[in-house]
Amino acid sequence: MKRQLKANLPLLISGCIIGILIVVSLYLLRPPAPEPGIDLVNIPFYQLPFGPDENGAERPFWPSRLQTDNGRLVDPSKIQSAATCATCHQKEFDEWAPSLHAIAGRDTVYERAVEANENLHRDGIERARFCEGCHAPGEVLAGRTNRFKSVMPSDAETEGISCVMCHTATHADPLEGNGALTLAVNTGVDQLSNPMILAAPRDHARAFGAAKTNALIASADFCGGCHTENYDQSMSKATTRQHVQSTFVEWRDSWYAQNDITCQDCHMAPDPASYVRQIRDGDIRKPERYAHNFVGANYLMFDTSLGSNLTWLRGGILPGLTKEQNTRLIEKQGTATSALLRAAAGLALKGSHVTDNRLVFDIAVQNLGAGHNLPTGVIDQKYMWLEIVVSDADGSVIYHSGSFDTERGQTDPDAVIWREDFRDSAGNRIPDHLTFITAEITHLRKGVPPKGEDIVTYDVALSGDNTGPYQITARLWYRVATQEFIFNTLKTDLIVPPFELVSATFSLPADKKARP
Amino acid sequence: MFKKPVLLTAALASCLAISGNAFATDDAEIRGLENVKQFTLDHNERLISQAGLLENAVSAYADIIASHDGNYAAAWQAKGPVLAGQIQNIRTLWLEASNQYETIEGIVAGIPETAKYDLILDAGNPGTENEDIAQYDLTLPDGTVLSRPGNLFHGITEPLFWGMEESHIKLVADLNDDGKQAPGEMLFDANLGLGAAQALTHWAKKLHSDMSVWKPNRDDAFTSVVTMTPTVGDYFGEWKESQFITGEVGAFVAQSRLADVQGIMGGCKKMYFNAISPVVSADNPDLDSRIKSGFEELLSLVEDTYAREKSGEKFGIEEADALGNEAQDIADRIVAMILQAAAQNKVNIRG
Numbered sequence: 001m002k003r004q005l006k007a008n009l010p011l012l013i014s015g016c017i018i019g020i021l022i023v024v025s026l027y028l029l030r031p032p033a034p035e036p037g038i039d040l041v042n043i044p045f046y047q048l049p050f051g052p053d054e055n056g057a058e059r060p061f062w063p064s065r066l067q068t069d070n071g072r073l074v075d076p077s078k079i080q081s082a083a084t085c086a087t088c089h090q091k092e093f094d095e096w097a098p099s100l101h102a103i104a105g106r107d108t109v110y111e112r113a114v115e116a117n118e119n120l121h122r123d124g125i126e127r128a129r130f131c132e133g134c135h136a137p138g139e140v141l142a143g144r145t146n147r148f149k150s151v152m153p154s155d156a157e158t159e160g161i162s163c164v165m166c167h168t169a170t171h172a173d174p175l176e177g178n179g180a181l182t183l184a185v186n187t188g189v190d191q192l193s194n195p196m197i198l199a200a201p202r203d204h205a206r207a208f209g210a211a212k213t214n215a216l217i218a219s220a221d222f223c224g225g226c227h228t229e230n231y232d233q234s235m236s237k238a239t240t241r242q243h244v245q246s247t248f249v250e251w252r253d254s255w256y257a258q259n260d261i262t263c264q265d266c267h268m269a270p271d272p273a274s275y276v277r278q279i280r281d282g283d284i285r286k287p288e289r290y291a292h293n294f295v296g297a298n299y300l301m302f303d304t305s306l307g308s309n310l311t312w313l314r315g316g317i318l319p320g321l322t323k324e325q326n327t328r329l330i331e332k333q334g335t336a337t338s339a340l341l342r343a344a345a346g347l348a349l350k351g352s353h354v355t356d357n358r359l360v361f362d363i364a365v366q367n368l369g370a371g372h373n374l375p376t377g378v379i380d381q382k383y384m385w386l387e388i389v390v391s392d393a394d395g396s397v398i399y400h401s402g403s404f405d406t407e408r409g410q411t412d413p414d415a416v417i418w419r420e421d422f423r424d425s426a427g428n429r430i431p432d433h434l435t436f437i438t439a440e441i442t443h444l445r446k447g448v449p450p451k452g453e454d455i456v457t458y459d460v461a462l463s464g465d466n467t468g469p470y471q472i473t474a475r476l477w478y479r480v481a482t483q484e485f486i487f488n489t490l491k492t493d494l495i496v497p498p499f500e501l502v503s504a505t506f507s508l509p510a511d512k513k514a515r516p
Numbered sequence: 517m518f519k520k521p522v523l524l525t526a527a528l529a530s531c532l533a534i535s536g537n538a539f540a541t542d543d544a545e546i547r548g549l550e551n552v553k554q555f556t557l558d559h560n561e562r563l564i565s566q567a568g569l570l571e572n573a574v575s576a577y578a579d580i581i582a583s584h585d586g587n588y589a590a591a592w593q594a595k596g597p598v599l600a601g602q603i604q605n606i607r608t609l610w611l612e613a614s615n616q617y618e619t620i621e622g623i624v625a626g627i628p629e630t631a632k633y634d635l636i637l638d639a640g641n642p643g644t645e646n647e648d649i650a651q652y653d654l655t656l657p658d659g660t661v662l663s664r665p666g667n668l669f670h671g672i673t674e675p676l677f678w679g680m681e682e683s684h685i686k687l688v689a690d691l692n693d694d695g696k697q698a699p700g701e702m703l704f705d706a707n708l709g710l711g712a713a714q715a716l717t718h719w720a721k722k723l724h725s726d727m728s729v730w731k732p733n734r735d736d737a738f739t740s741v742v743t744m745t746p747t748v749g750d751y752f753g754e755w756k757e758s759q760f761i762t763g764e765v766g767a768f769v770a771q772s773r774l775a776d777v778q779g780i781m782g783g784c785k786k787m788y789f790n791a792i793s794p795v796v797s798a799d800n801p802d803l804d805s806r807i808k809s810g811f812e813e814l815l816s817l818v819e820d821t822y823a824r825e826k827s828g829e830k831f832g833i834e835e836a837d838a839l840g841n842e843a844q845d846i847a848d849r850i851v852a853m854i855l856q857a858a859a860q861n862k863v864n865i866r867g
Contacts (some may be wrong), residue, residue, distance in 0.1 A: 044859030108757070118671050121627075122639060122648050148742060150855035150866055153848040158841075308833050313761035316837040324835040406694035432680075487699035490681045495698075 003368020011416030028164075037186035038143070045148040049123040050234065061140050061232035064133025065180035065225075068141060069170055069455040073220040074185050076142040079156035083320030087194055095292035096163070097318055098329040100301060105136025106315030107301065109481065109509035111431050112489040120436045123147075130235040133179030134226035141185060155319045164189060166217050167208045174248040183444035187214065195454035219331045224248030225265040229378060237425050238354050241384070244420070244441055247376045255451035256371035259284050266340075266371060267294050273339030276369040293334045297375070297382070299482045299499050302334030309494070338499070344369045345448075346502040347474045350455055354508065359399075359460040361391065361508070362472050364453040374448025375418055375478060377515060382432060384501070385411055387475040388458055392466045399460040400478070409483035409495040416456050418445045470508040476501045477491045491495065548791020549732045555783045560622045560724045564688035565573050566613035571608055576708035576712040577602045578657070588687040590702045599703060600691040606677055607741050614669050615715065618750075619780055622743020624723065626866035629730060633723040635667060636717070652719070656711035668719065673710045684708060692820040717850075737791040738858045739866050740850050745784050749847035750812065751777045755821075756840025759831050774822040777843075781818055786810040788854070796857040803857055810850040817843055 040046060050062045060073060066075065082102070086093035096102055103112070114131050118124030129145045138157040140376055141143055156162060168188040173180035190197075190207040197204045216222050229245035231238045251257055261284055269275035269287040272295045278285075301314055303441045304327065313318065315502040317326050352361035365386060366376060367374040375384045387402030402415035411417065422438040448454045478497040488495055580599060584591040592599060617624075617637055625634035632651060634640075640650025643664030650671070656660040665672060675681040679702040687703040690696065732740075755774055788811060797804035821839055825831075831839070858865055 045865050093824045117637070120641075136588075148851075148855055149746070149848060150852050153845055308760045311833050311837070316756070316760075317834060317842065319766070323832070408698050469596050484680075487678070488675075491678065493698055502843055514659050 009100065014137075024463055027122060035070065035072065036078075036234070037068060039071055039072055039310065039418060043073060043143040043146075044150040045146070046150070047123065047126045047146055047148070053115040056298065060143070060192065061129055061133060061179075063178070064140060065173070065178045066133040066137055066140060067182045068155055068186055069182055069184040069188065070185055070186050073143045073151075074138070074141040074156035076144070076152055076157060078191060079138050079142070079154060080162075080164050080189065081155040081319060082153060082159050082162040083318075086320050089163075092163075093320065094325075094329060096294070096319055098296045098302070098326070098333040099207050100296055100298055101161040101294050101514065102318055103301065103314050104118070104134070104157060105132065105139060106158055106160065108313050108315050109486075109490065110135060114484075116432065116489055117434055117436045120434060124436065127235055130178065131435070132153050134161075137160065137179070137181075137183070138259045141183070150409040159318065160463050164208075166222075167213060169213055169216050169222060170210075172219075172225040174221045174252075177224060177226065177228025177230055177245070177248070177424070179226055180228075181212060181222070184210075184213070196491045203252070205414055218262070218264060220251055220257070220262045220264075220336050221249065227263075227377070231435065231438055231441070236435055237437055239439070240255070242408055242438070242441040244380075245376075245378045247372045250372040250376060250447070256450055261371060262289055265372070267296065268292065271339075272336060273343040276340065276343040286403055293333055293336065295340050297337070297341055297377075297478070298480050299337050299341060300332070300335050300496055303329050303497075304331050312442055338461060339499055342477055343480065344374055345476050347476060347502055348453075349472065349504075349506040352508055354462075354470075357468060359462055359508070360457065361460075361472060361506075362455050363388065363472075365448055365456050365476060366453040367448040367450055371450050373449055375447050378433075379418070379420045379447065380422050380430075380441075381481045382479070383411075383417055383418040383476065384476065384478045385415045386456060387412075387415065387477060389473040390458075390460055391471050391473075394467075398462065398466050398470075399458070401458070402475075404498050406495065406497075409486070411479070411498075413476075416445065416455075417445070418447055420446075432488040433485055468509060472506040472508065473503070474506070475503040517549060525538060533570070543568075544736065545737075545791055548794070549737055549788065549841060550732075550788075551790050552686050552725075552732045552737050552787050554625050555732065555787060556620050556740065557727055559616055560781075562729055563613060563616040564717065564720045564724060566609060566616050567713070567720045570606065570613050570752040571713040571717050572608040573602060573606045573763065574709045575708070577606065578710045579765045580704075581706040586706075587743070590705060592687055592689050596689070597693070599690070600693070603691060603703075604619075610673060610677055614674075614816040615751075615776065617669065617720075619744060621745055623736070623740045623754035624727075626743065627736060628728060628866075629722060630726050631728070633719060637723070638667050638669045640667040640671070642671065650666050652715075654705050654711055654715055657714075658707050662711075664761065670710055673709070673716065676709055676712065730761075732804055734791075734795065735864045735866060736856065736862075736866070738786060738863045739785055741787050741792060741856070742854050742865060744780060744787075745847050745851050748777050748781050748784065751780070752818070752843035752847075753840055754835050760833055763809065774818060777818045777824055778815075781811075781815050791841040792854065792857070794862055795863075796854075800857065800860060803853060803860075807857070810846055810853065812844060814846040814850065843862075 007118050013302055013460050046060070048058060048060065050059060053059050061067065082093060082096065085500040114128050117131070121127055125147050132140045132145045136157060138159065142154070142157060143151045144153065144157060149428035158165070162186055165183065170184050170188065171182035188207060188210060190204055192204060219488065227245060227247040228249065231244050233239065233241040236242070251263065251277045261279060265287060266272055266276055268290040270289060270291045275287055288407055306311060308311065310330070317323060335384065344367065347350050348364040348366060350362040350364045360376070363386065370376070375382050385402050387404070388399065390396055390399040391397050403412045404410070419442045422433065422435070423440045423442060424430055424437050425439040427440070445454070457485060478501050481496045483496065486492065486496055499501060577599065580595050581588060581591050584594065612665065621634060621638060624630045625639070635648060635650045636652050639648065641648050643649055649664055651664065651666045654665050656662065676684050679685050679700045684705045685702040686705055687698050689701055689703055691701040755777070788807065793804055793808065817839070855865065
């Protein structure tokens, strides 16, 4: 036996060496793995009306600053749909599904506003990459924001800011904004089937939970990639950079940033309103977990009293949801949205004096709970105003400012309003969010900064019949769209109701002192 | 093994077979291209017809204003309900005319000989802009000439008829008599309205005149189908939305468009089968087959849904949403495949 082994050993070793050499050779000679993603030249009829960058490189997603990590477009069939992720991550899906992120690219108000902008230019659809980069990144990255859509559609592109659009991020530029995010949607994903994910969960976690990505998406920088919006010549008529949305900078310069309270802490807390009140009470511990609801301020998109009109406004029902599930999740998120809005603001009487024929008083509008300005975002549509009613000892109303006409959907034009205005090249106000012809942004009144206040002085004329004590009723209202915008873009009679953020009543004695 | 005459005969026979096939393809394509042109002209004629109805409606409105010496308040006082009805009618006719144009918009914009009409009718800027200017002046009934005022559909008539442009609102009025004056409830400038409506008819006819001498080629055929087919998705999308919208909210959008979808889709299918399929199938029969299946599937979905609607069936939100999304998805897939075929055949898509 031993002798036989000894005799055959050289042959055996030779065989092993040859086998290893063959395996190594095959490995070395194997054809290189194809680069993930789609090359621009393989997307027929893709329009590039804005030309290359300063280095001569093509800019397929411009004027959005969105990019993929390897510079290639995405194969839409390879983008995982959120409905697929729900197979295992049902809880996260149920949190995300009613959110504004989920309907960012499909809600009817947004869609119509984009169409109105697209109609302003012959290359309007390509210019709308600016909008879609943040609202429908899957569509832009797949090359479907194009006059001629030669790329096949997929469920994932209708899902707005879906799971993979965050969980593949590798870089963000929150000061540049306009979608300045780099996503590893081509290289940072797995293509494992569900059984394979179960068999090798670590591969799946490595793909979607890379340390760099996890750190980035937990930061405010990541949110700033889209929640910073500047208009320039690449998408508007602005000749100098116009700051349209400064939410990130508002936060960065605030007490919240100094205390490491991030966007995610409030907007992804399981109960955002409770968390905001916790912060207001001085307890700045992080939430016990982060939910995927992204609760924000758009109460209209959760107003179930609108019935099927709400389904229309939200652009239908998301893939993976039934009507009943949809309604249940929206109702839940609507409750959280209202509670968060009510946790944001306060009103205080800062001073007053009564003379023979004048009542002068100062109302402070306070930002108590928002880590950014109040209101924030693109506030040409979202706006806030103060309603003041003063009555005398007889209960007669002697002054009323800031009323809301519920029949016409109009706010008192003389009210104190926090809003920005888009203006065209001739300086005229553009009421319906036409970004592509906007040349300048002006403010009626800038938003109230975090933990700050804006004091408004009222000077009310008194007649000889008016006697104190006087009562001041103050209401701070918020509305997500102007009536002109709704009518012009949707061509409907829908009246967008305002939301009362906070109200307060102050009594002023007949003498010169005021008492809140 | 083979004798020379046999080889020659075989070679000759194969040559004849190839050229015969090519002739057959060309012949089918030529017939198909004629269909493309006829389809476009048909829709252009419908546009002229709709624009004429719109012009008549605006003319009737202007007559009432004129009979009160241009005093809008007096006209409203005397003929309020009539004027309100006329404005509602004008808006409906405007939507119909606009939809007719949108059906052929891609072709009009894509053909160099007719591209200027797209700017005048639908997409051009006023002369104050630097690019894509609608090159025409608008003469109004009172003799005023507006120099390069912008496109007629979205630039002038839409904001005018819906009261979106404050400077053209002559009187705020309670059109629907509900005791309130919501946005859009107003009397518009009749002089501008009539001039613009007349111009719509005029330029729609001019378009038809130039379109009549157009000789479509293969590029035009592909362009036609890839620009028209997505409008089917849009129409079906409108139908889907019309199933959601209730109450006053959908006053101007809730219109069933399934009849339009069926007509346009039938036209697109015919154009593809006649003019494009011979080209695509020559090199890629599998792709051709998938495109044809797509058309069959979409038309079948439309016909079935339309038949159900006509029989009085009401659709639930979930089903309407699913049907609308399915139609959009099929239309998108068809277009993507035709564009891929166009690229394979080095076709130039214009527009």
